[in-house]
Amino acid sequence: MAPNSQFSAELRVFEQHRDEWSRSHPGDFVVIQGDEIADGFFGNYADALRAGLQRFGVRKEFLVKQVWLTEPVYCIS
Amino acid sequence: MGSVHLKWSPLDLTDPGPIIEVTVMNSPDVLSAWRTDGLECPAPVRMKALLDTGASVTVISKVYANYCKLLQTSEGSKVTAIGAEHHCWEHAGAISFPGTDLRPFESIRIRSVVFEKEPYYAILIGRDILRNWTITFDGRHRLVTIVD
Numbered sequence: 001m002a003p004n005s006q007f008s009a010e011l012r013v014f015e016q017h018r019d020e021w022s023r024s025h026p027g028d029f030v031v032i033q034g035d036e037i038a039d040g041f042f043g044n045y046a047d048a049l050r051a052g053l054q055r056f057g058v059r060k061e062f063l064v065k066q067v068w069l070t071e072p073v074y075c076i077s
Numbered sequence: 078m079g080s081v082h083l084k085w086s087p088l089d090l091t092d093p094g095p096i097i098e099v100t101v102m103n104s105p106d107v108l109s110a111w112r113t114d115g116l117e118c119p120a121p122v123r124m125k126a127l128l129d130t131g132a133s134v135t136v137i138s139k140v141y142a143n144y145c146k147l148l149q150t151s152e153g154s155k156v157t158a159i160g161a162e163h164h165c166w167e168h169a170g171a172i173s174f175p176g177t178d179l180r181p182f183e184s185i186r187i188r189s190v191v192f193e194k195e196p197y198y199a200i201l202i203g204r205d206i207l208r209n210w211t212i213t214f215d216g217r218h219r220l221v222t223i224v225d
Binding site: 005006007011045046049050052053057058059061062063064065071072073074075076077 | 106110114131185
């Protein structure tokens, strides 16, 4: 997590569930704002974004996070 | 089915690769939510994009991500470029291809990184988008063709 992360609360919630979620829903997306988790897992980013907008609105940002046990490092050559 | 032809010469050793004009903006879902809340929506921003088969994901310059006011949805992931790891942020965005009939990509995840030098292009079109296209390169005629 980056220092002074604007998603620090959400990422802390995610870390509390990472092991469990990565076993039950690897590769799916979750949506979190503060310590509140949107219902369900989402098979793609667009569906997760839409669910986040419906649940939390757009006034305050929410975390859309793909569930992996280990965070991938993306290659951009 | 849309298509576009791009002129590109591989002979220039300083040329990073084929470039396409794109328009980057927030996803329609985000714009709709902003409008509903009476918030002002930022205008789409036109920029140059590099078609980059070496990029596993689409990555925009952090400067441009801020300029486009892309909704940030995560942070803390990493990208590696020539062995060096860089912090990246994640945003919801939409990418379209003005002047072509290629299908736009709406509500996609776009990573942003701090570009060490602001190059000729502002965004790398990575394999998350490229995988949706058939791309051919005719070296003799210096022509890249994209069909979606």
